[in-house]
Amino acid sequence: MILELHDVAVRYITGDFKEIGIKEYVMRKLKHNYTVREFWAVDGVSFSLERGDMLGIIGTNGAGKSTLLKAVSGIMEPTKGWVKRQGTIAALLELGSGFDGDLTVKENTYLRGAMLGYTRKFMDETYRDIIGFAELEEHEDRPFKQLSSGMKSRLAFSIASLVRPDILILDEVLSVGDGAFRQKSENKMREIIEGGATTILVSHSLQQVREMCSKILWLHKGRQIEFGPDVDGICDRYQDFLNGKFKL
Amino acid sequence: MKSIFNKINSYHFLFGELVKRDFKKKYKRTTLGMAWSVLSPLLMLLVMRMVFTQFFGRGMDHYTTYLFCGNLVFSCFNESTTQGMTSLMGNAAIFSKVNVPKYLFLFSKNVQTLINFGLTLCVFFVFCILDGITFTWKFILLLYPISCLVLFNIGVGLILSALFVFFRDIQYLWGIFTQLLMYMSAIFYTIDRYSHTVQHLFLLNPVYLFIRYFRKIVIEATIPTVWFHLLMGADALIMLGIGCWMYKKYNHRFLYYV
Numbered sequence: 001m002i003l004e005l006h007d008v009a010v011r012y013i014t015g016d017f018k019e020i021g022i023k024e025y026v027m028r029k030l031k032h033n034y035t036v037r038e039f040w041a042v043d044g045v046s047f048s049l050e051r052g053d054m055l056g057i058i059g060t061n062g063a064g065k066s067t068l069l070k071a072v073s074g075i076m077e078p079t080k081g082w083v084k085r086q087g088t089i090a091a092l093l094e095l096g097s098g099f100d101g102d103l104t105v106k107e108n109t110y111l112r113g114a115m116l117g118y119t120r121k122f123m124d125e126t127y128r129d130i131i132g133f134a135e136l137e138e139h140e141d142r143p144f145k146q147l148s149s150g151m152k153s154r155l156a157f158s159i160a161s162l163v164r165p166d167i168l169i170l171d172e173v174l175s176v177g178d179g180a181f182r183q184k185s186e187n188k189m190r191e192i193i194e195g196g197a198t199t200i201l202v203s204h205s206l207q208q209v210r211e212m213c214s215k216i217l218w219l220h221k222g223r224q225i226e227f228g229p230d231v232d233g234i235c236d237r238y239q240d241f242l243n244g245k246f247k248l
Numbered sequence: 249m250k251s252i253f254n255k256i257n258s259y260h261f262l263f264g265e266l267v268k269r270d271f272k273k274k275y276k277r278t279t280l281g282m283a284w285s286v287l288s289p290l291l292m293l294l295v296m297r298m299v300f301t302q303f304f305g306r307g308m309d310h311y312t313t314y315l316f317c318g319n320l321v322f323s324c325f326n327e328s329t330t331q332g333m334t335s336l337m338g339n340a341a342i343f344s345k346v347n348v349p350k351y352l353f354l355f356s357k358n359v360q361t362l363i364n365f366g367l368t369l370c371v372f373f374v375f376c377i378l379d380g381i382t383f384t385w386k387f388i389l390l391l392y393p394i395s396c397l398v399l400f401n402i403g404v405g406l407i408l409s410a411l412f413v414f415f416r417d418i419q420y421l422w423g424i425f426t427q428l429l430m431y432m433s434a435i436f437y438t439i440d441r442y443s444h445t446v447q448h449l450f451l452l453n454p455v456y457l458f459i460r461y462f463r464k465i466v467i468e469a470t471i472p473t474v475w476f477h478l479l480m481g482a483d484a485l486i487m488l489g490i491g492c493w494m495y496k497k498y499n500h501r502f503l504y505y506v
Contacts, residue, residue, distance in 0.1 A: 021417030114262035
């Protein structure tokens with residue numbers, strides 16, 4: 001068992017507390033105008049993954065996919081339940097985020113590598129491969145902000161995939177880049193899975209999910225609708241749901 | 249055991265990269281670069297020296313050194329806390345996407361201010377020579393207030409950076425507070441003329457303690473009492489304790505506020 005989630009629930013809070021000052025806070029408290037809304041972004045999700053599994057998470061917007069991934073990667077702590085993980089996790093939650101526009105491509109690569117928990121020695125050894133795979137050899141010393149968005153996501157993908165984590169989390173990652181790179185990255189993904197890594201993929205492309213994943217988790221409004229290795233079955237039912245054939 | 253070692257090693261790498269990043273970002277656009285951060289306290293000193301000597305410096309030996317002690321400590325405190333305040337929020341894009349220890353951002357900023365402090369300290373010693381100060385072995389003891397100051401700054405920085413996530417107007421309040429603190433830290437005046445009670449009240453101000461320690465060693469060549477040492481150490485540890493407690497308590501809540 002490389003990753004196990006047991007009855008994980010994450011309570012999210014939103015409301016007036018963002019971007020307000022002390023003055024505003026006190027005023028609102030006095031006027032009883034201060035509201036904080038709590039809701040369960042993820043509620044009662046349980047699943048487990050073995051080595052080499054590729055999990056596809058599907059669900060409409062607001063289903064709690066990103067929140068679940070944050071709980072898996074340890075950025076958020078589950079309010080209830082627990083997450084057990086073994087090995088290193090590389091999470092690509094949003095491409096380009098966490099990169100610094102003023103630093104060069106090379107500096108950003110090292111910084112990202114460090115954030116993903118790799119050592120300097122490892123980065124020194126892998127750096128050429130990463131840049132090579134991302135096809136950015138000529139742009140190494142350019143500031144990151146001057147890159148096109150395709151280049152940025154290529155770099156992000158290369159860093160996360162070439163460092164060979166035990167668990168790789170990809171949130172809407174494969175849908176970027178041009179056709180050629182997309183093919184290349186899908187091949188890379190297969191290679192990683194065959195190498196024994198466990199991967200979690202969030203994608204709105206059902207076709208991609210069907211082709212690549214070995215297990216499916218379907219979330220709806222934070223709740224777990226289905227989980228299992230029956231990729232086609234779950235995807236068909238999800239497709240029917242999207243077409244409005246039934247309601248949840 | 250091996251994994252703990254790996255963890256420390258990888259955070260060490262991340263920390264280094266963060267320091268490098270902050271460094272490059274800060275000095276990228278100024279041609280004077282690091283010289284500027286040494287120059288600005290010197291200019292402050294120059295102005296104070298010209299303006300206040302007539303009022304506060306009469307009949308006082310080494311008034312320049314007296315002023316410099318105050319400026320040196322206060323500007324370190326001011327820079328460290330003011331810049332540290334935004335360190336967590338400024339890296340929200342990182343810590344909301346990658347699981348990294350959040351205090352590293354503040355530490356990285358503090359390394360930067362420490363380097364500036366070190367440079368200014370060298371200039372300070374040059375000024376001491378020019379001002380005819382005799383160097384004694386007691387100067388080594390300055391390491392104590394410096395260590396306490398660093399811990400104190402980190403503590404205040406932790407508290408402020410956490411508060412800044414919750415309340416953005418802390419920035420302005422802190423600006424006003426540091427201004428008031430500057431006038432209360434006896435940077436350019438002496439406290440001899442106050443009554444004993446008031447003189448003791450000054451000891452409640454940690455920044456004043458650091459400044460006083462510097463002046464005792466450098467100008468008067470005397471070692472402060474044990475109580476003075478303990479008070480200073482306690483101030484630093486209390487602030488650091490509160491800061492760590494806040495980070496521990498709100499570690500997973502910061503995310504909701506960014």
